[in-house]
Amino acid sequence: MIPLLISSQIREADAFTIEQEPVTSVDLMERASKAFVDIFIKEFPDQDKSIVVYCGTGNNGGDGLAIARLLKRAHYPKVSVKIARFSDKASPDFKANLEKLKHTRIKLLEINAGAPLQEESSDIIIDALLGTGLNKPLQGDYARLVDALNQLNSTIVAVDVPTGFFTDGAPPAGATVLKTGLVITFQQPKINFLLPESASCMDRFKVADIGLNKSFIESLDSPYQLISKKDIRQLLKPRKSFDHKGTYGHALIIAGQQLTMGAALLCSSACAHTGAGLTTACIPESGLTALNTTLAEVMAIVRDGKNQPEIKWEKFNVVAAGPGLGTDADSLALLEKAFKEFNKPMVVDADALNMLAQKPEVLKNIPKGSIITPHMKEFDRLFGEHQSWWQRLETMRQKANELGIYILLKNRYTITGTPSGKLYFNATGNPAMASGGMGDVLTGVIASLLAQKYTSGEACIIGAYLHGKTGDELAMPHLLNTVLAGQLAKHIPVTLAKLMS
Numbered sequence: 001m002i003p004l005l006i007s008s009q010i011r012e013a014d015a016f017t018i019e020q021e022p023v024t025s026v027d028l029m030e031r032a033s034k035a036f037v038d039i040f041i042k043e044f045p046d047q048d049k050s051i052v053v054y055c056g057t058g059n060n061g062g063d064g065l066a067i068a069r070l071l072k073r074a075h076y077p078k079v080s081v082k083i084a085r086f087s088d089k090a091s092p093d094f095k096a097n098l099e100k101l102k103h104t105r106i107k108l109l110e111i112n113a114g115a116p117l118q119e120e121s122s123d124i125i126i127d128a129l130l131g132t133g134l135n136k137p138l139q140g141d142y143a144r145l146v147d148a149l150n151q152l153n154s155t156i157v158a159v160d161v162p163t164g165f166f167t168d169g170a171p172p173a174g175a176t177v178l179k180t181g182l183v184i185t186f187q188q189p190k191i192n193f194l195l196p197e198s199a200s201c202m203d204r205f206k207v208a209d210i211g212l213n214k215s216f217i218e219s220l221d222s223p224y225q226l227i228s229k230k231d232i233r234q235l236l237k238p239r240k241s242f243d244h245k246g247t248y249g250h251a252l253i254i255a256g257q258q259l260t261m262g263a264a265l266l267c268s269s270a271c272a273h274t275g276a277g278l279t280t281a282c283i284p285e286s287g288l289t290a291l292n293t294t295l296a297e298v299m300a301i302v303r304d305g306k307n308q309p310e311i312k313w314e315k316f317n318v319v320a321a322g323p324g325l326g327t328d329a330d331s332l333a334l335l336e337k338a339f340k341e342f343n344k345p346m347v348v349d350a351d352a353l354n355m356l357a358q359k360p361e362v363l364k365n366i367p368k369g370s371i372i373t374p375h376m377k378e379f380d381r382l383f384g385e386h387q388s389w390w391q392r393l394e395t396m397r398q399k400a401n402e403l404g405i406y407i408l409l410k411n412r413y414t415i416t417g418t419p420s421g422k423l424y425f426n427a428t429g430n431p432a433m434a435s436g437g438m439g440d441v442l443t444g445v446i447a448s449l450l451a452q453k454y455t456s457g458e459a460c461i462i463g464a465y466l467h468g469k470t471g472d473e474l475a476m477p478h479l480l481n482t483v484l485a486g487q488l489a490k491h492i493p494v495t496l497a498k499l500m501s
């Protein structure tokens with residue numbers, strides 16, 4: 001896991017590294033700037049482009065000055081610097097780097113407070129105005145400059161964070177932020193990069209390792225964690241020689257209606273392909289032919305409307321409910337029955353969540369350790385409207401704790417909230433997976449992992465990663481625009497095998 005820090009903790013890690021390593025703060029700035037330049041060179045190899053570095057007078061600006069100097073040394077001759085002198089204060093490391101810059105032949109311009117803005121025609125703008133030191137929304141000169149830069153069509157690359165961007169906490173509504181193409185950020189992604197609001201001011205980010213002290217970062221025990229491939233490889237349990245289907249558990253999938261049987265099939269297929277020993281689908285009679293012809297390995301229990309099916313709950317290691325289930329009274333009665341009679345963790349998704357939104361008191365009966373897998377709209381239907389994603393994170397932590405459940409909120413970076421208050425961010429996955437049925441597949445994957453005796457937390461973390469990784473393996477090599485859910489389900493064993501090799 002990579003612990004994700006809030007800005008005050010980043011400052012602590014910075015100070016600890018300076019004292020402990022030891023390294024002077026100006027040398028750490030040099031290291032950060034070099035790491036930035038290494039990535040910049042790979043991204044923008046054309047040394048003929050004109051580059052201007054806009055610098056503030058704090059440490060982000062200090063980085064900018066060092067970056068200009070290092071770019072010049074790396075044979076980018078058309079690099080120049082503009083310093084925004086909007087404050088009387090300047091950090092010591094900014095001043096030290098300004099001295100060093102004066103020994104180069106780099107063109108240097110100052111923009112004074114209140115002065116009219118100069119025209120800007122450089123091919124690439126490097127933004128080193130403000131970084132993680134931001135403590136209020138941009139106003140006055142900074143806002144004017146950023147507004148003007150936002151009108152240009154240049155490529156903008158931010159140092160650490162786009163100027164005006166709040167790295168954690170709910171961003172103030174309507175705040176001015178520089179719109180950047182690429183952010184080269186230091187040490188680790190900032191938490192708000194992983195939330196959808198960041199899309200309006202950055203297309204993508206790259207992380208430059210600047211060697212902050214890793215054990216100190218670990219010791220901060222951040223609630224925000226980024227899942228890595230290494231974690232998944234450590235969590236996955238290899239199969240053993242004398243294992244049999246009983247070892248890998250029996251999953252029951254309560255899903256599907258006559259017109260939404262696809263959801264039940266996709267969920268059951270994903271469950272079987274992720275390795276559950278046995279999968280049974282509880283479906284309407286109208287879906288039997290489809291199930292028997294497409295998924296011969298999956299067994300059936302028939303739901304026929306009024307009469308509740310006889311389910312021997314104790315036979316199952318996990319019950320997943322929701323995909324294409326509908327929200328009628330029979331479905332609700334069955335969900336309530338499952339909550340009462342199945343006393344192990346369940347997976348609750350889609351229509352099952354919609355029913356809970358309509359009758360919130362039922363949610364209190366959800367078995368402890370269960371996993372709910374809402375997307376943003378389902379989440380808000382359940383827990384109320386939210387003004388920002390940061391607020392949603394807070395609600396997740398609170399509700400997961402209150403109900404003793406795991407909440408997996410689906411998005412570009414899917415987030416799992418645990419009863420103990422941790423939030424795990426998953427980075428695998430891609431836009432080709434934005435198609436119908438993907439959520440049903442994820443539910444099947446997670447149910448399968450629970451059947452195979454992974455804990456609820458492990459099932460969320462592995463499930464989110466595996467689902468996204470499988471989509472990446474299918475889409476990336478051919479730059480596919482679309483990956484279908486059924487195709488993804490069938491490819492899971494290949495991705496799993498690679499992860500376990």
Ligand SMILES: NC(=O)C1=CN([C@@H]2O[C@H](COP(=O)(O)OP(=O)(O)OC[C@H]3O[C@@H](n4cnc5c(N)ncnc54)[C@H](O)[C@@H]3O)[C@@H](O)[C@H]2O)[C@H](O)CC1
Pocket residue numbers: 010011013014028029032056057058059060061062063091129130131132133134135136137138139142159160161186187212
């Ligand atoms: N550990 C690391 O990651 C390293 C980071 N480095 C760089 O340092 C900046 C953070 O620098 P800092 O001096 O703390 O802050 P800024 O340069 O972002 O801001 C300067 C200054 O500006 C004032 N300010 C804040 N908000 C506003 C505002 N809205 N309007 C006007 N002025 C504002 C405030 O006083 C700030 O202190 C980090 O991003 C990295 O780029 C190191 O170089 C290497 C180690």
Ligand SMILES: [K+]
Pocket residue numbers: 060127128129130131158159160161162163
């Ligand atoms: K910046």
